[in-house]
Amino acid sequence: MIKKYIVERFSWIIFYILLHLFIIFVAFIDTAIPLKPILYIVFLSMIMFSIFLIVRYKIETKFYKSLEDREDNLDLTNIAYPDSPFERIIENSIINQTEFLKQSASQGQMTLEQEKDELLSWIHEVKTPLTAMHLMIDRLDNESLKSPLTYEWLRIHLLLDQQLHQRRIPFIENDLYIENTDLETIIFDEIKTLQSWCIQKGIGFDIHLEVTEVLSDAKWLAFIMRQLLTNSIKYSENSDIRIYSHEQAEQTILEVKDSGRGIDPKDLSRIFDKGFTSTTNHRDNAATGMGLYLTKNAAESLFISIDVKSELGTGTTFTLTFPKRNDFVNITSM
Known part of the structure; x- marks a missing residue:
């Protein structure tokens, strides 16, 4: 700040020094003016000017x-009281800009809330005819027609479900209900939903759960499993998806392993980024790049650590590490 202050007052300091040099020069060339008293006066003046600069x-x-x-926020309580007219101009400008930004942020938040509510309402409205459509598809006797219709219905259902949870993610803390959750029920319910797609692609499941109960939110944990299973099914063909759970160091570990095409090593660090699809098959228009991003966000809100290991051509393994029961209670009670 000292350097900045000197730079700010540099022209005044130079003017003051030049003015005193001019006085000395006049005393030097004018014999009628005694030089030594002038030098003494200039010396005292410079000392007083230095003290003045320090105080100012x-x-x-x-x-x-x-x-x-x-901090870079809209809180102005820590700003010092202005001592000069120019500082008051700056303060008034900052206050006016802050008030404007607060109003804009408030209006933007209200608009966002309204759009969210309208979209959620629309999604729920669409689910009604979608459910009716599923019932009509189930009544079809023509399997060659029923299978593709069921698949397309499932795609729409999953996309709507993803949109629904995408809108709820920012407010997930208000939607959590932590309880003892049955892993087996959640996994089998999600597999049942995806059954027609699995049959179409010749995919089976190898499930071995040493731990069948975790402390979590059933709805959001089901969403996480849905996204992981959907991801595994999408990139697998004629193979089994293995789902294992076990306990390690008082923590429940759940693994979802497929034998699909795998993930390129250069993509591994980016697969949870919003909107990222793939560099291996960049023309995959079916991918939205939102599934794993939402999965990561939901997992973090549930204090679940999610890791991925993969090699091209050998498949992918997603590992969910649930928090220790005592740790979870301590975290949620803070």
Whole structure:
């Protein structure tokens, strides 16, 4: 701040020094003016000017230091009181801009909430005819027609479900209900939903659950499993998806392993990024790049650690590590 202050007052300091040099020069060339008393006066003046600069530095930089040290938010309570008319102009400008930004943010939040509510309402409205459509498809006797219709129905159902949870993710803390959750029920319910797709692709399941109960939110845990299973089925063909659970260091570990095409090593660090699809098959228009992103966000809200291991051509393994029961209770009670 000292350097900035000197730079700010540089022209005044130079003017003051040049003015005193000019006085010395006049005394030097004018014999009628005694030089030594002038030099003494200039010396005392420079000392007084230095003291003046030090005092003014503390006064003039207090306001600007508070601006420099404040956090980048809309809170203006830590800004020092302005001591000069120019500082008051700056303060008024900041206050007006802050009020404008607060109003804009409030309006934007209201618009976002309205759009969210309208979209959620639309999704729920669409689910009604979609359910009726599923019942009509189930009544079909023509299997060659029933199978593709069921598959397309499932695609629409999964996309709507993803959109629904995408809108709920920012407010997931308000939607959580932590309880003892049966892993087996969740996994088998999700497999049943995806059954027609699995049959079409010749995919089976090898399930071995040493731990069948975890402390979590059943609805959001089901969503996480749905996304992982959908991802595994999408990139697998004529193979089994293995689902295992076991306990390790008082933590439940759940693994979902497929034998699909795998993930390119250069993509592994990006698969949970919003909108990222793949560099291996970049023309895959069916991928939205949202499934794993939402999965990661939901898992973090449930304090579940999610890891992935994969090699091209050998498949992918997603590992969910649930928090220790005591740790979860301590975290949620904070």
